[in-house]
Amino acid sequence: MAMTPGWYPDPFSSAGYVRWWDGARWGASVLLPEGTPPPVPGQPVALPPPGSAPAAAPRQQAAPPAPVPPPGGYPPPPAGWAPPPAPPYGAPAPGRYGAPAEAPYEIASYGSRVMAKIIDSFIEGIVLVPVALWLLWPALTRYLDAVGADGMPTAEAVQQWVTDVAGVSLVLNVVTLLVTFVYEVPQNVRWGRTLGKRALGIRVRPRDLDSVGLTWGTASIRWAVESGGAALVGGFFTIIDYLWPLWDKPWRQTIHDKAARTTVVPHRRQP
Structure with a gap:
């Protein structure tokens, strides 16, 4: 009788790891069941009988994301900071070297x-x-x-x-x-x-x-x-x-x- 897919003691290691069986072949990754101390090196690990319940896979907790440093190495803005408001509609936009793009008053032809x-x-x-x-x-x-x-x-x-x-x-x-x-x-x-x-x-x-x-x-x-x-x-x-x-x-x-x-x-x- 074929083994159902699941986590089983690693047949290739004696350190207490479990390895995934997909029903046809063993996976490449191994895990150590949570709370299970590693066995004495060299001690054989017996395979479970066919059809028995597989060992529970260990739960992995996701590590918190590392903080991303701001670009240029500058410290982040203080709390409550907001960008300045945009100029009012119709205000002349500044040109090169601080000169306005348009004169603020009418110029003679x-x-x-x-x-x-x-x-x-x-x-x-x-x-x-x-x-x-x-x-x-x-x-x-x-x-x-x-x-x-x-x-x-x-x-x-x-x-x-x-x-x-x-x-x-x-x-x-x-x-x-x-x-x-x-x-x-x-x-x-x-x-x-x-x-x-x-x-x-x-x-x-x-x-x-x-x-x-x-x-x-x-x-x-x-x-x-x-x-x-x-x-x-x-x-x-x-x-x-x-x-x-x-x-x-x-x-x-x-x-x-x-x-x-x-x-x-x-x-x-x-x-």
Whole structure:
């Protein structure tokens, strides 16, 4: 008669273990019945008669799970800790280096700034063009007088013309700086806008605190970077300066705005 499946004394050991019999073959694992001391080494273990009740399998208690250390080796948060609440809906999310992803107030359009600059340059040109012609007139007269009957100027006349124009350019740069300072800085300090910005309905304000207006120092820094850069580098600086708002985020500032920490915004007329 075949043995029924169950736990039986291990026929291959004399240490008091039991081994699982599946009805056809012995299993690979052995257990020591709970409360059963191991027999004396070398003492044979008798097999139970066929059909007898198998020995009870020992009950194994699951070991408590080992605590998992927090990542990075930091201690766990204290009891009652909770993550900070999420920002309210619609609040601007911070960008790189703590800058907001969007400006917290409306910024003037790029087209309005360009048109305002064209108007201001035209007004400044009303003063500067006659001055430039007055400064260049003696050099132009000498050059025309040196042209021969064949209509070709001499080499000496060309060299004199280049020298005269270089000297006039230096004086004209100084006059241009003076005219632009007198035109722009007092208006920006008093009202925050020049005549061109008035026509387009925009104004200059401090980037971070609008209630104080522009000081003489802020307005002078803004003018110095814009006009000084154009005088030293030429038109290349002016082009880069006024193209800068196209890719500057979120304030859409020019280079001279960044130097003075200012922005250009729409001007709201008081009712």
